[in-house]
Amino acid sequence: MMMTDTQSNNKTSRQIIWDAIVEMDSLGQAISRQRLVEVTRLPFHVVDDHVSRMIEVEGTLRRVVSGVFEMVKGYLAPRAVSFTDLDDGQTLIEVGDQQLRVWPRELRIIGLRTSGNAQQFAALQMQHDVGMMSHEQMLQQVATRREQAAKIKQLEDQLSKQKSAVGESSKQKDLI
Numbered sequence: 818m819m820m821t822d823t824q825s826n827n828k829t830s831r832q833i834i835w836d837a838i839v840e841m842d843s844l845g846q847a848i849s850r851q852r853l854v855e856v857t858r859l860p861f862h863v864v865d866d867h868v869s870r871m872i873e874v875e876g877t878l879r880r881v882v883s884g885v886f887e888m889v890k891g892y893l894a895p896r897a898v899s900f901t902d903l904d905d906g907q908t909l910i911e912v913g914d915q916q917l918r919v920w921p922r923e924l925r926i927i928g929l930r931t932s933g934n935a936q937q938f939a940a941l942q943m944q945h946d947v948g949m950m951s952h953e954q955m956l957q958q959v960a961t962r963r964e965q966a967a968k969i970k971q972l973e974d975q976l977s978k979q980k981s982a983v984g985e986s987s988k989q990k991d992l993i
Contacts, residue, residue: 833857834867838878842888845941850884 828836837856841848853864868886871878878886896913903909908924910917919927 830857830859830863831867833859834864835871838871838886838888844937845944848878848886848888850886 834853834857837853838848841852841856846852850861850864850868853859853868854861857864868878872880872886877889879889881887897911899909899911901909901911903918907918907920910919910927
């Protein structure tokens, strides 16, 4: 997601920062001050100035924690999308009010071009699922450790009582 020099020469620094924010948001990445500086290659004071305006004046960003932001204005609701196979071999693709009739070869090209989006979604979903499973596993481990610690404490207390009982009985035998 690096900006080329020709891209950055044609855009204002605000537009470069906004494009980076939109891209990071669409990829499910955290939007941080540090990452914006790395991606845009703009100095911290420029990024900070624009981000502050986006938060305080425009209201397009919200500060989550210091140095980390999220978009406030989300994307519009997606338009209805449908695919219909026609009798003549074409496929009718409808997106909102727009229609596109494509032949199988064109449909394959569209599929090739959009397969990256599907793979990216699958990777993000897998990352989410692995994170959830990891979190559940960690919670189970914490619960098991607590149970084990309680059991160890209980056994130590029993052993301590047994030792003190044996010590008292040996003292009584010494007196006899």
